[in-house]
Amino acid sequence: MTARPLVVLQSFPDPRPTTNPYIVMLADAIRRQPDVALRTFSWRNALLTRYDVVHLHWPETLLEGRTPLRALVRQLLAAVLLLRIAILRTPVVRTVHNLELPDGIGRRQRFLLTRFDRLTTLRIVLNEHTPVPPGTEAVTILHGHYREWFRDVPRRPQVDGRLAYFGLIRRYKNVQALVRAFSGMPPDASLQVGGRPSTPELAAEIAGLAGDDDRIGLMLEFLTDEQLVGIASAAQLVVLPYREMHNSGGTLAALSLDRPVLVPDNEVNRALAREVGDRWVRRYAAPLTTDTLDRTLAELRAEPPHGRPDLSARDWSTVGAAHVSAYRRALKPASARARAAAAPQPRRYSW
Structure with missing residues (x-):
């Protein structure tokens, strides 16, 4: 039986x-x-x-x-x-x-x-x-990981100096701090933000911070897989400036698309860096500043990560x-x- x-x-x-x-x-x-x-x-x-x-x-x-x-x-x-x-x-x-x-x-x-x-x-x-x-x-x-999930989704060429954020936008994810910090970046840098804000007030706040800076692209809506992969793959660095980060699917999505991430420095992200490699998981001590973004981009340009992050355990x-x-x-x-x-x-x- x-x-x-x-x-x-x-x-x-x-x-x-x-x-x-x-x-x-x-x-x-x-x-x-x-x-x-x-x-x-x-x-x-x-x-x-x-x-x-x-x-x-x-x-x-x-x-x-x-x-x-x-x-x-x-x-x-x-x-x-x-x-x-x-x-x-x-x-x-x-x-x-x-x-x-x-x-x-x-x-x-x-x-x-x-x-x-x-x-x-x-x-x-x-x-x-x-x-x-x-x-x-x-x-x-x-x-x-998300490698199989995104396997057949077309990617875009990487843009030098491009920073990106993608995913649902909630206050604790601190996208406002990213837009503020980016505003002081050199003219050759650019920022793409994609994702649906949790409230109309948050969407208006982010749009107000971006103002008329044509280096900042906003796609404040639910992202299809094609849109998400397009934003992530074009980026030289994905920035996830959460005030609190414990389990982040966005971090793994970026790594699955072979893009380095900048995330808050905590024990979880230090462990992830040991797992996949320090060059893929860059960390910063809050608050996020223009200098942090500028320095991280300079490090990536001087010594970009090679190969793919090690996600075999996932x-x-x-x-x-x-x-x-x-x-x-x-x-x-x-x-x-x-x-x-x-x-x-x-x-x-x-x-």
Whole structure:
């Protein structure tokens, strides 16, 4: 008799054109693993079908709605899901994408998110420097690269002196500081900013800072893959000036396109530099200044990185297998998981 495959309910729905590529690549990598069935999220799947493990990514998205009534309905459904998980003792695996709860959420949402956290069996962290609560079980699985995702997307020739930022624009990503710092750069430098701002006010602020400087190109909208690759590949340096940077898909996207990045200096980015090479991951101590941008460009011109950054540890076949291993670990009794965690590991998925 053939054993029933392990059924995993993911917290994301079927992918759409605007879906985070990380989610799409993760789903594909898991589906390629033997003896696993992946189920994407719908309330019908979550409440009425059978599955062995729940994998949460950004659980706050389950609680949101376009209207207050729709949000309330989804929050009531989430409460029912929590009750089902508790009664059936379904293991919950949680990928820690963000360190804090989202800003601006209400008490009901905060309560539900706290309950999801309390029911979590095993956390997946994307780097070894992610803090987890005392006594919490966790496994490190690196964020996969984007090389296959962008493989067939046309690239543009690199432009000397071109700086670039791409990705969703939120206040903590500090794009305003990049535009301010760039304004003092020499005339032969240029800057391209692409991505959808989180609010109209933020878009207006960035446009105001750029003013009539024709060296600055703004594409303040959701980027297609072609637009993103065009911006990144034309750049001599991708600058991601986040005030807080812990897990950055934008950094990996730039490195997957063989472009060096300038990022804040912290323990996560120092570890990434050791992994892929210092010449690919340039770091600065805040605040970001014109001198920092000018000096980094000068260093790149004098000694550009050669070859490609080493992203071999981020192959999606490795990432997919590590996720399935985490699901099977979460299914074991707590005592067995503790023994497994204490035993020598033949292979680690970490920096």
